[in-house]
Amino acid sequence: MEFPAATSFAGFTTLLQKECMRFIRVAGQTLISPLISVSLYLLIFGINLADKIANQNGVNYLQFIIPGLVALALLNNAFQNASSSIIISKFHGDLQDLKVVPLTPSQIVWAYAFAGTIRGFLVGISVACIGEIFYVVQYGELLVVQNWLQLCWFLIAGGVTFSLLGLSVALFANNFDQVSAVGTFVILPLIYLGGVFFSIANMHPFWKMISYANPLLYLINGIRYSFLGVSDIDPSRAFLLTLFFVAGAYLLARRMVQVGSYTRF
Amino acid sequence: MESPLLIDDINKSFDQVEVLKSLRFELKTGEIFGLLGPNGAGKTTLISILTSLLAPSSGTAAIFGNDILTQSLQARKKVGVVPQEIVSHGFFTVNQVLNFHSGYYGLRKNQERIDYLLEKLALAEHQNKLVAQLSGGMKRRLLIAKALVHSPPLLLLDEPTAGVDVELRHSLWRFVRELHKDGMTILLTTHYLDEAEELCDRIGVLSKGELIALDETKKLIHDLTHRQVILTLTQPLESKPALPEMQVNKNIVKVNIAHQETVGELIKKLAIPLEWIQDVSITEGSLEDAFVSLLKQHTR
Numbered sequence: 127m128e129f130p131a132a133t134s135f136a137g138f139t140t141l142l143q144k145e146c147m148r149f150i151r152v153a154g155q156t157l158i159s160p161l162i163s164v165s166l167y168l169l170i171f172g173i174n175l176a177d178k179i180a181n182q183n184g185v186n187y188l189q190f191i192i193p194g195l196v197a198l199a200l201l202n203n204a205f206q207n208a209s210s211s212i213i214i215s216k217f218h219g220d221l222q223d224l225k226v227v228p229l230t231p232s233q234i235v236w237a238y239a240f241a242g243t244i245r246g247f248l249v250g251i252s253v254a255c256i257g258e259i260f261y262v263v264q265y266g267e268l269l270v271v272q273n274w275l276q277l278c279w280f281l282i283a284g285g286v287t288f289s290l291l292g293l294s295v296a297l298f299a300n301n302f303d304q305v306s307a308v309g310t311f312v313i314l315p316l317i318y319l320g321g322v323f324f325s326i327a328n329m330h331p332f333w334k335m336i337s338y339a340n341p342l343l344y345l346i347n348g349i350r351y352s353f354l355g356v357s358d359i360d361p362s363r364a365f366l367l368t369l370f371f372v373a374g375a376y377l378l379a380r381r382m383v384q385v386g387s388y389t390r391f
Numbered sequence: 392m393e394s395p396l397l398i399d400d401i402n403k404s405f406d407q408v409e410v411l412k413s414l415r416f417e418l419k420t421g422e423i424f425g426l427l428g429p430n431g432a433g434k435t436t437l438i439s440i441l442t443s444l445l446a447p448s449s450g451t452a453a454i455f456g457n458d459i460l461t462q463s464l465q466a467r468k469k470v471g472v473v474p475q476e477i478v479s480h481g482f483f484t485v486n487q488v489l490n491f492h493s494g495y496y497g498l499r500k501n502q503e504r505i506d507y508l509l510e511k512l513a514l515a516e517h518q519n520k521l522v523a524q525l526s527g528g529m530k531r532r533l534l535i536a537k538a539l540v541h542s543p544p545l546l547l548l549d550e551p552t553a554g555v556d557v558e559l560r561h562s563l564w565r566f567v568r569e570l571h572k573d574g575m576t577i578l579l580t581t582h583y584l585d586e587a588e589e590l591c592d593r594i595g596v597l598s599k600g601e602l603i604a605l606d607e608t609k610k611l612i613h614d615l616t617h618r619q620v621i622l623t624l625t626q627p628l629e630s631k632p633a634l635p636e637m638q639v640n641k642n643i644v645k646v647n648i649a650h651q652e653t654v655g656e657l658i659k660k661l662a663i664p665l666e667w668i669q670d671v672s673i674t675e676g677s678l679e680d681a682f683v684s685l686l687k688q689h690t691r
């Protein structure tokens with residue numbers, strides 16, 4: 127009896143492909159649905175209320191919230207992708223496959239990180255396109271990205287960090303409620319208070335000081351700086367901190383892959 | 392040649408309750424080994440340890456010489472596992488699930504093997520259906536196909552026929568025999584003792600986490616059971632039973648005898664005239680009898 131030889135990189139690419147196919151199969155929920163809420167934000171805040179809201183960081187409000195909404199969509203979807211995939215697998219009982227097959231913890235971590243980032247990217251780019259349409263209709267010109275390289279870095283760093291956080295939370299959770307609680311009570315407030323809709327320059331010094339402790343402030347402002355060239359945060363500081371966030375989230379996710387719960391719900 | 396599976400002093404406790412106690416045994420290449428035991432004996436815990444789902448409290452095991460703790464990846468490549476519980480894969484079709492599972496083992500282009508398994512397990516016509524649309528029996532067969540997709544030399548079957556109909560059970564037996572014929576080593580846990588008796592070369596019996604018996608199936612049955620001789624007489628036997636394990640019901644006499652004892656010797660012992668004997672039937676002991684006897688001895 128002959129047993130075929132196997133290559134280890136193929137295990138990683140298979141898991142990545144499976145995770146991408148999963149969110150594409152339910153594209154209505156994963157890719158289309160986030161665009162509806164973003165379009166409403168743009169219409170209500172960016173168009174209807176824009177004249178009543180003061181310029182933020184020296185740019186008009188529609189300009190200001192487009193990069194914020196791109197960041198919101200990217201981070202939220204990256205988190206959701208990894209966490210919902212793991213939770214559904216726990217429900218179906220096939221998560222234990224990952225323990226049985228010859229995949230290393232790093233391969234599992236990066237497969238989920240890249241899949242979440244790809245989904246976040248797709249939604250983020252779609253949001254940017256919708257934002258451009260709104261901007262062109264409103265002002266008759268395109269909103270030009272100031273620095274593509276920086277934008278790519280902050281999008282990748284944000285997507286990877288939030289995918290890894292989603293993976294960690296889902297592996298830690300013993301039921302649906304725990305994941306939902308972390309998403310609702312921790313991640314969502316951090317995203318919204320991280321400067322998606324407002325500049326922290328306008329805040330009371332006390333709240334400003336608290337905002338500096340919010341890691342999302344750096345990701346969101348990094349994305350905004352890449353788009354518009356304006357930011358509440360020094361971009362080089364944001365770059366270094368996001369590097370640190372990626373490393374921290376990776377170590378946490380790797381640990382959770384090793385010790386987390388694979389038990390069926 | 393390395394042993395397919397060497398279990399070396401494995402202990403496992405949950406909250407100070409010992410579930411496996413100093414378990415040691417070895418599988419021989421190409422055999423079907425049955426691991427039997429009542430519910431809670433520790434069979435699934437052992438399978439979970441062997442497949443990296445649980446860590447042992449102490450001790451270890453080696454799969455073809457690869458330690459499951461220190462050479463886990465190499466060990467995992469050589470084993471296929473059919474879990475006890477049926478799992479679902481809501482988003483994907485049967486063919487996709489098998490391709491993904493194959494890919495995890497590094498085999499991205501393995502459609503020939505997948506087609507072979509789909510055919511063998513009567514799943515070919517369902518290969519484009521979502522797993523959620525399959526019946527319980529089909530899902531069970533898919534689990535077996537998944538476990539075999541990378542052609543592992545060692546297969547762990549954790550109650551593979553639990554809850555399946557008789558026809559499917561028998562077709563799975565035939566398939567297991569084919570795998571055995573191809574040289575695969577198989578560890579089978581089951582509650583169906585007829586299944587173990589039918590398929591297994593050797594049997595290990597677990598009770599409360601301890602291995603209380605390990606031998607060739609035939610020898611285990613031979614050593615732990617009696618033959619039952621049933622004599623139908625032409626007239627009722629009025630005298631008292633001459634042997635302690637003898638049951639008399641009018642003209643029917645049932646006696647358990649040791650395997651080496653002959654019916655002639657028995658009839659002499661009972662002092663029944665030969666012309667009274669209308670019919671003689673002999674029932675050999677089964678694995679079920681051996682299992683019950685063993686558990687009785689152990690719980691005494």
